[in-house]
Amino acid sequence: MVNRPTETQLLENLHTLPFFQDLDLGTTAVLAAQTRWQTYQTGEVIFWEGESAAGLYLMHAGWLKVVKTTPSGREQVLRFFGPGEMFNEIGALANQPNPATAVALEPVGLWLLPRQIMVQLMAERPLFAQHLIQQLAGRVIHLVGLVADLSLRPVVGRLASLLLTGATDDILHRPRWYTQAELASRLGTVPDVIQRALRQLEDSGVIAVERHHIRVLDREKLAEIAAQ
Amino acid sequence: MVNRPTETQLLENLHTLPFFQDLDLGTTAVLAAQTRWQTYQTGEVIFWEGESAAGLYLMHAGWLKVVKTTPSGREQVLRFFGPGEMFNEIGALANQPNPATAVALEPVGLWLLPRQIMVQLMAERPLFAQHLIQQLAGRVIHLVGLVADLSLRPVVGRLASLLLTGATDDILHRPRWYTQAELASRLGTVPDVIQRALRQLEDSGVIAVERHHIRVLDREKLAEIAAQ
């Protein structure tokens, strides 16, 4: 269970986002008054694919995944979202059914900025609309990269890239929720294959796999493998 | 070589697009005056991945593909574009380097709406910005679908889907540029695999493959295969 932050914390949080930096104090206050606090348990669904969405979500605590799922249960993670990040622009603002499903990976607390007030902001404030366009452009760029990865690169290469970009100080920390299954789903494959790939990289001496983190031993060689 | 249409044809063309429907006559005229006519030969590149782009492109004649390419030469088609369609919102309006490359598949004639005037419209006209947001949302939705397809469905399934959605009156016409190689690149695989997949579908009697078109014989069975 995640405790509800104070109104002040929300206001500070809003102000750190480029999205809302340009708004005057009055508008921000109205916005803050309209947002709803919501919490979810591990495994709970924030929204389903196909629903038209309630509004923009602003993460406060916890992590979640946005996924596409097959009837057989296999899934592809589009992105993980953590504290401070915002999502669901499509569902909230483009008047389109949401293309994917969001699931909590651990206890999540977030703010829901209702659709209606967002639509209003979008229509009235050119700068807000511009930020939104930037944000969507970012999504497109990310997805284009994902498509290219899935289509053109082998699993080991994708894993190597993820390790390189995801590691801070050559260490990729894996919280409880970040299992090999999630890693696999993120990279578009299955856990067994990830396990093999990890062992392969470990055997060639470029990484060291431990229980809750992966250490990058040889960045250069890893980058070579990633390039494939 | 594609002949340059008249100014009048351009104006008519602009007006059929939801994008520009809300503009007053004066603005449309200014817009039309600023656009540049450009032609490309088969195989010519309209823009490269990584470039920051010149503006929005409005197709008049011909077909092109937007692709990601590996050093080894394999490519993934993100989308084909034909007459009446607009592209390059990212490069033109989000101030981001373009994430992909555009290549002409046959002689192409198109209008280039310069970046600057688009940026101006975007900042001044809320409705224009809204259309842009809709357009980008469409791109995101399309890409999310592509990701899910590549990751979660086998080649035959993807091919079956393409045949179902691409066929008019149960016939998918294949112009000269629409070779098995392009089909493969569109579906994220290689020509040989497409050839096998086509033969497999033909052997099970659901389609008939001829030189310049593919006929759907059994829509229901094809839909079943597509569902896999």
Added chain:
DNA sequence: GTTTGTCGGCGACTTTTGTCGGATTGTGGT
């Protein structure tokens, strides 16, 4: 009409990815 290049077709083979059953090891709850 011949030539030349591209496209399509096909079988054999390799590599990569996915699947299955089961052993093993942590971890949280009691």
Added chain:
DNA sequence: ACCACAATCCGACAAAAGTCGCCGACAAAC
């Protein structure tokens, strides 16, 4: 400390996708 569950690990196997070499058919160019 014990139990139950989830996560990991592993070898063997199956299926899907990719590669290669070659041949034949068509189409534009000369």
